[in-house]
Amino acid sequence: MRIIDLSKTISNNPNDPFFMKVKIKHKPHRKAKWIIRIFGLPFKLFPKNFVGWADDSIQKMGVHSTTHLDAPYHYAPLCEGKASKTIDEIPLDWCYGPGIVIDMKHKADFDPITVEDLVGFLDKEKLEITSGMIVLIKTGRDKNIYQKDYYKNGTGMSARATEWLIDKGIKVMGIDQWGWDLPLPYLVEKAKKENNPELFWEAHLVGREKEYCHMEQLVNLDALPYTGFKVAAFPLKIKGASAGPSRVVAILEE
Template sequence: MKIIDLSKPIQYNKNDPWFMRVKIKHKPHKKAKWLIRIFGLPFKLFPKDFVGWADDTIQKMGVHATTHIDAPWHYAPTTNGKKSKTIDEVPLDWCFGEGIVVDMKHKEDFDPITIQDIESFLSAHELSLSPGMIVLIKTGRDKFNGTKDFHKIGTGMSAEATSWLIDQGIKVMGIDSWGWDLPLPHMVKKAKETNNSELFWEAHLVGKDKEYCHMEQLVNLDALPYSGFKVAVFPLKIVGASAAPARVVAMLE
């Protein structure tokens, strides 16, 4: 079995915008020696050549700051009239299944991905969707991941295409762009220009009526075939959270 990592490294990056910057404190081995001494073990009873243990503290990291999966709670407090699931409530069976890549690298920045785009791709490559699949939208924008403009560029999913995927029985889907929708600054700009209150966050807000989860900031989708692999995306079990970092991997026999 070959395992392909679809998750970005979790590390400090000065080029990340302030709202997704990660800060981690790495503690050297020697500091643990003093902690053990405080717990009452004399230095003379330390194991031979023991230099202490390394430790690390995540001092700052938003749950949406790196490769992550959003829970229905992120989109709205209720889904179809019922309380939305937080990330710890998302069924794990949703998070493992047959994967399929939908290649949308040809889409221009700010041009939303439509139902016709997806259907045309599936037809051209003789692929089909089935309930429980995990759909990965490849835009190629992961090459900008870690740059200061990552959140400002790229394509994204339309509300109609998102709703259509859910109607095909897809509970989990993901994208290699910064977000699932068109870039946030672009959505703000267009909403102001058109005075249209329905433009902003339209794909996310499908989750008010239809239950689903999506992943953002995937990487390495170019390393995958279009089908014939499984995907695992198990989020950290953060109680009450709107999302969680996940080590997303694809498995090919």
């Protein structure tokens, strides 16, 4: 069995924009004696051959700041006329299943991924999407994941392509770029130029009518075959949250 990590490393990255900033504080082993002292242990009784334990704290990290799974609640408060599921309410069986990679690396920045793109790839590779799969959209933009302009460039899923996957029985899908839709800075400029408020998050907003989850900021999809592996994508169980940071992995039987 081989396990391939599809998750971004969580770190203090100075290149991250303010809305993605992560702040982690690392406490060295020698600080442990002060913790024990708080509990009333005199320093003279501190174990002589014990250097102490390291500790760390995440002091700042948004649930969308790194590799994560978006819950239906992220898209809207209601889905299919009912209260949308928050991340702690996602059925765990959605988060584990056979994976398939759809290669869209040829798509240019700001050119949306269409149903025709998906069908064309599947037909060319003689592949089929079946209910319960976890679909991974490969754009190749993960090569920029630690760079300043990471969130400004990329392709993105169209509403129709997202809906098409959901209608195929897909509950969880993911992409190896900053967002599921076209890049937000591009959409902002286009909306101002065209005076059009209907451009934003068209793929996200499919989730108002059809229940699904998507993952963003995946990495290493180039290391995967198109099929023949399982995906595990379990998010942190944060009560009431719109997303959960996730350790997403692919599992290959060899």
